[in-house]
Amino acid sequence: MSSTLTEVRRPAAATVTAADRRRKPLRKARTFYLFVAPWLLGFIGLTVFPLGYAFWLSLTDSDGLSPRTHFVGFENYVEIFHDPLTLSSLAKTGLFALVTVPLSILAGLLLAVMLNQPIRGRGLLRALIYLPAVVPPVGAALTFRLIFDRDAGAANGILSGLGANPITWLVDPNVRYVLYALVLWGCGGAMIISLAGLQDIPRELLEAAQVDGASYWQSFTRIIVPLLSPVILFQVINGVIASLQSFAPLLLSSGSLSGAGTVPQGNYLYMIHVFAQYFSASRFGYASAMLWMLFAAILLVTLVIIKVSARTVFYTVEPEGKK
Amino acid sequence: MTRTYRWALSLVLLAVVLVMLSPIAWLLLTSLKSPAEMASFPPTWWPKEPRFANYTDAISKVNFLGATQNSLTIAFITTTLTTLSSAWVGFGFARLSAPGKKQLFVVLLATMMLPGIVTLVPTYLIFAKLHMVNTYWPWVAWGLGGSAFLIFLFRQFFAGIPRELEEAAIIDGCGYVGIFWRIFLPQSWPVIAASVILSFTGAWGDFVGPAMFLSQDSTTLAVAMASGYVNDKGLPMNNLVAAGAVMYVLPVLVLFMFMQRRFVSGFSTSGIK
Numbered sequence: 001m002s003s004t005l006t007e008v009r010r011p012a013a014a015t016v017t018a019a020d021r022r023r024k025p026l027r028k029a030r031t032f033y034l035f036v037a038p039w040l041l042g043f044i045g046l047t048v049f050p051l052g053y054a055f056w057l058s059l060t061d062s063d064g065l066s067p068r069t070h071f072v073g074f075e076n077y078v079e080i081f082h083d084p085l086t087l088s089s090l091a092k093t094g095l096f097a098l099v100t101v102p103l104s105i106l107a108g109l110l111l112a113v114m115l116n117q118p119i120r121g122r123g124l125l126r127a128l129i130y131l132p133a134v135v136p137p138v139g140a141a142l143t144f145r146l147i148f149d150r151d152a153g154a155a156n157g158i159l160s161g162l163g164a165n166p167i168t169w170l171v172d173p174n175v176r177y178v179l180y181a182l183v184l185w186g187c188g189g190a191m192i193i194s195l196a197g198l199q200d201i202p203r204e205l206l207e208a209a210q211v212d213g214a215s216y217w218q219s220f221t222r223i224i225v226p227l228l229s230p231v232i233l234f235q236v237i238n239g240v241i242a243s244l245q246s247f248a249p250l251l252l253s254s255g256s257l258s259g260a261g262t263v264p265q266g267n268y269l270y271m272i273h274v275f276a277q278y279f280s281a282s283r284f285g286y287a288s289a290m291l292w293m294l295f296a297a298i299l300l301v302t303l304v305i306i307k308v309s310a311r312t313v314f315y316t317v318e319p320e321g322k323k
Numbered sequence: 324m325t326r327t328y329r330w331a332l333s334l335v336l337l338a339v340v341l342v343m344l345s346p347i348a349w350l351l352l353t354s355l356k357s358p359a360e361m362a363s364f365p366p367t368w369w370p371k372e373p374r375f376a377n378y379t380d381a382i383s384k385v386n387f388l389g390a391t392q393n394s395l396t397i398a399f400i401t402t403t404l405t406t407l408s409s410a411w412v413g414f415g416f417a418r419l420s421a422p423g424k425k426q427l428f429v430v431l432l433a434t435m436m437l438p439g440i441v442t443l444v445p446t447y448l449i450f451a452k453l454h455m456v457n458t459y460w461p462w463v464a465w466g467l468g469g470s471a472f473l474i475f476l477f478r479q480f481f482a483g484i485p486r487e488l489e490e491a492a493i494i495d496g497c498g499y500v501g502i503f504w505r506i507f508l509p510q511s512w513p514v515i516a517a518s519v520i521l522s523f524t525g526a527w528g529d530f531v532g533p534a535m536f537l538s539q540d541s542t543t544l545a546v547a548m549a550s551g552y553v554n555d556k557g558l559p560m561n562n563l564v565a566a567g568a569v570m571y572v573l574p575v576l577v578l579f580m581f582m583q584r585r586f587v588s589g590f591s592t593s594g595i596k
Contacts, residue, residue: 028419031499035415036427038408042468043434050445057445064448111339119333127583128340134579135347136528138545139572142564143350151364152356152561154349160365185346238436245438247531255549257534271440278444288445295441302436 051295058289063282076289086290089273093243096176096269100183101239105232108190113220115191116198126195130188141251144182145170170252176266179249190235197231198224237305241298247271270294350572354378354565361562374562381566385551386540394527394543397462401526404466405473406518410511412469413477414503418489435471440531447535457538462526473518480514481507520582524575544571 033040058076062069080086115126132140147154148169156166169178201224209219225232249267250260260275270290277287353361355373360366381387416428450456484507492502508515533543548571552563 029421032415032419032421032424035419035499035503036412038467039412039431039469039471039474040427042464043430046446046464046468047434047437047442050442050449053449054442054445057448111336114332114336117329117332119329119336121333125336125340127580129336129343130583131576131579132343132346134524134575135572136524136545136575138528138530138549139568139575140346142548142568143346145559146353146561146565147346147349149561152353152361152366154345154366154368156364157366157368166364185343188343241436241438245440247440251530251549257531259550274444284448291441291444294438298436298438298441299433302433305436 051292054288054291057285058292060285062284062288064278064284065282069285072285076286077293079286080289080293085268086270086273089268089270092176092266092268093246093270096179096246097240097243099180101236101243103180103184104187104190104239105194105235107184107187108192108235109194109228109232111187111191112194112198113224115195126191130192133186133188133192135186137248138251138255140182140185141248141255144178144185145252148178170264172264172266174266175249175252175264179252179267182248182252183246193231193235194228197228201227234305237301241301243269244294244298245271247275250275347572347576350565350568353562354569356562356565358560358562377562377566378570381552381563381570384560384563385547385567387544387547387567387570389540390542390544390547393533393537393541394545396459397529397533397543398523398526400459400462401466402519402522404463405470405522406515408467408469409473409518410477410508410515411503413474414481414507416474416478417481418502418507419499431471431474435475443531443535450536456536457541461532461536470522473514473521476514476517477511480511484510516582520578524578527575 059071059073060069061072111129115122115129119125135143146152148156150156150166150168150170153169155169159166167174169175205223205227206219209223214222246269249263249269249272250257252267253259253263257275257279260272261280263272263276271294274287274290274294277283277290352368352370354377355370355375356367356377357370357372357374360371416424416431446461447456450461455461488506489502492506497505528545529543530545530549534546534549537543537546539546548564548567552560552567554560
């Protein structure tokens with residue numbers, strides 16, 4: 001009796017597991033898509049669709065208001081390469097990146113190396129040096145406006161203490177130095193990133209070098225810098241991308257989007273020009289084309305990094321037991 | 324390392340700290356100066372007579388309390404929705420598999436590099452067509468979409484949790500939603516803390532979003548600070564600017580000093596990718 005029962009049951013149980021095995025990946029796949037759905041929908045609705053809409057706009061002469069817009073083809077894109085304001089804003093952004101990106105990274109790296117030494121209170125020192133990087137952008141810009149104020153600013157206070165003439169900082173041609181100083185004030189961010197990279201360098205390597213009689217400078221140039229190179233590369237690329245998008249000059253002058261057109265020439269960066277085209281000139285089509293050029297450039301850079309860093313990637317910590 | 328060397332290093336770093344903190348000190352000093360002091364040159368270093376009325380003036384000159392409320396509302400919406408959604412999606416990427424997952428993960432990583440600002444203006448135009456400008460709905464949508472970076476952080480954390488835990492739960496008849504909610508989420512509090520801090524400070528500091536999506540009288544502190552304190556002639560009233568900025572910046576700095584490890588862990592991981 002009991003044997004027939006088990007005989008009846010066994011094949012049934014076997015078929016269930018077999019069917020289950022076949023269905024399981026499918027169900028798991030459905031669950032996966034259920035979980036990533038919020039991001040995926042957001043990505044489509046808030047990134048892909050707006051980008052597509054901007055692309056369509058970039059092919060028109062839309063001013064955002066009048067219902068009649070005309071299709072102009074790639075005219076806006078052609079104009080980008082002939083518009084002296086756009087080209088000069090690009091050149092200024094290049095100069096801005098060329099000055100601030102290497103200086104920030106270098107300052108961050110030096111600080112990171114110093115703060116990686118066994119000295120007393122180094123946790124607090126790290127926190128305090130990093131502190132400016134967490135000040136909200138508006139707060140930081142306002143602070144620098146106060147420091148570089150013509151009459152009540154500390155910068156001119158120091159100059160007059162030294163017997164020099166006061167400088168009108170917040171207008172051309174000096175205002176771009178204020179912008180550089182503002183960006184460099186946040187070099188604590190670069191410091192933290194380099195510090196994390198430094199802490200990943202195996203101590204045995206440095207100790208071995210020391211045993212072999214290497215000086216600190218030799219360990220620095222031969223071990224630390226090469227091993228940090230992916231981290232430095234990451235910072236360079238991120239820094240350039242951030243420079244292309246920087247609207248800090250806006251916060252240093254009028255502090256409103258509609259004031260983008262009045263930003264001093266020295267600080268008239270690419271993004272400022274985009275804002276001015278949108279919010280002052282109402283040239284939505286042209287501004288969208290400018291945004292698309294920026295997007296294409298950043299996409300290209302990103303794809304290159306993903307390709308290049310494919311082997312040195314740090315992000316894949318596969319869960320245990322997975323291939 | 325010799326002792327003198329260590330001392331010299333400490334001195335250098337102490338000097339760097341002083342330089343880095345001096346702008347904040349100047350902000351505090353300026354916030355206590357009188358209008359007369361602001362107009363005289365050369366500037367005084369120490370306020371002659373600390374004028375605390377700057378702070379009350381700064382609150383009444385712009386709609387400070389209203390703007391604070393708007394900032395907090397947006398920060399609250401952003402923080403809760405972004406954190407929950409990012410954890411949810413991060414769990415999917417860490418624990419489930421499906422065809423197309425690898426490609427989606429690459430897209431996710433790529434969007435981390437994507438400048439939000441590029442999509443912001445067209446998004447604004449779309450929301451304007453939907454008559455959702457000057458409401459909080461855009462922030463709800465952004466929050467629900469999660470943040471690529473935080474999804475990545477959660478994914479990293481969840482990927483490190485032993486598989487046995489989840490298998491035991493499946494045998495006990497727990498579905499993946501239950502596994503996420505009852506087992507994985509409660510364990511991920513370090514990432515939740517980092518996520519809350521990063522999204523809160525991000526929303527509190529955001530300028531372009533509210534400047535674009537909200538009208539001047541329902542805007543946030545960041546926007547009100549940036550252009551609010553001007554006199555009848557359109558010139559900035561810098562002592563009020565300073566007082567307002569102190570009140571705007573201080574909460575973030577206090578939060579940072581209490582929770583610096585979470586800030587730093589968030590940022591250092593961002594550097595590793």
